[in-house]
Amino acid sequence: MEFTVPEEYQALRRRVRAFVERELLPLERTLPEAPDLPDDLRRELQAKAKAEGLWALDVRREFGGQGLPNLGMVMVWEELGRSTVPPLRAPSVLTPRIGALYHCTPEQRERFLDPIVRGEKRTAFALTEPWGGSDAAGNMRTRAVRDGDHWVLTGRKVFVGGADKADVVQVFALTDPEKRARGGITCFLVERGTPGFRLGRQFRLMVADSPWELIFEECRVPAANVLGPVGEGFRLAQQHLTRDRIFHGAKAVGMAERALELAVDYARDRVTFGVPIAERQ
Structure with missing residues (x-):
């Protein structure tokens, strides 16, 4: 090898x-x-x-x-x-x-992916929910129900980094609660400003990161904004x-x-009682 x-x-x-x-x-x-x-x-x-x-x-x-x-x-x-x-x-x-935007349609590519690749727009990834992170599929409660040319999303996502600056969010929701990870989760491209979609609370973490809660209340998303095949979102x-x-x-x-480099440099530079502390190890 x-x-x-x-x-x-x-x-x-x-x-x-x-x-x-x-x-x-x-x-x-x-x-x-x-x-x-x-x-x-x-x-x-x-x-x-x-x-x-x-x-x-x-x-x-x-x-x-x-x-x-x-x-x-x-x-x-x-x-x-x-x-x-x-x-x-x-x-x-x-x-x-x-x-997951590599799976976009040509029309979605023009609207979302190409501007993101150019650095003109940003996206966020919304999978985790309050009731389950490591088993996102098994505990997912966010639902999407087809209504004509739209899907209606209801639910919550948490710990979504950069949601406040995202032009479009990749949201994963149940479209078949029985199948779940095996054909029952679909990805939706939800644009900023879509009625029924809003930011919730912002979480303060130990690191320099403050991810967001996302709230969907009867949020109508065009069927044209489904990313990839229906039911294949978890894949x-x-x-x-x-x-x-x-x-x-x-x-x-x-x-x-x-x-480690900073610690070594400090140990060599820091002098106590006439000698660098690195020599006291």
Whole structure:
């Protein structure tokens, strides 16, 4: 088995590290602890990433991205994890959040996916509910009922990151309570401002993240906003989450590496009673 990392990925890692050290690390002391970057700063950093050829790294080529495979993206996320800017759960400034949008129709692509890939719009992913996170399918209560050319959504979602800035939310709801994960959950694209859809409370966490509760009260969503086949929503969610979990692990590795480096530097620089504390170990 070959474990050698291709030189092209090593070179990309060096480019991303240089970007992080030049553009992100200097912001750590000046930005307040917040769940996301100010909009004007995010646009500025995204423009710099595009100018350096570092934008939309893992977006599939057929959708306008660079199509970087998982190994390359793991190395990118390790480097991004070395900085607290943007916060851990906020969208990166190097690639947009896509979620399950690769399964959109041509019309949905024009309205939602293409602007997101360009960095002009944002999306959020709403799966977890108050009564179940790890068993989202088994405990899901949000319902969607067909009514002519619309679906009517009723229910609640929680811990939805970036919902306040999302132009469209990917909402997973029961369309067949008996089937659930095996053909009974469908994904809906709910646009900001849709009647019956509103933000609820904002959660304060131990980390720099404040996800939202979403409330749906007889929210009418056009049938044209169903993402993927009816009943296949949970399969789409699992495809996204499986890949996303890999990257969360990579970010954690980057955080740990930087924390260790800072601790070692401090131990070498901090002098007590005439010697660095590193020599007292």
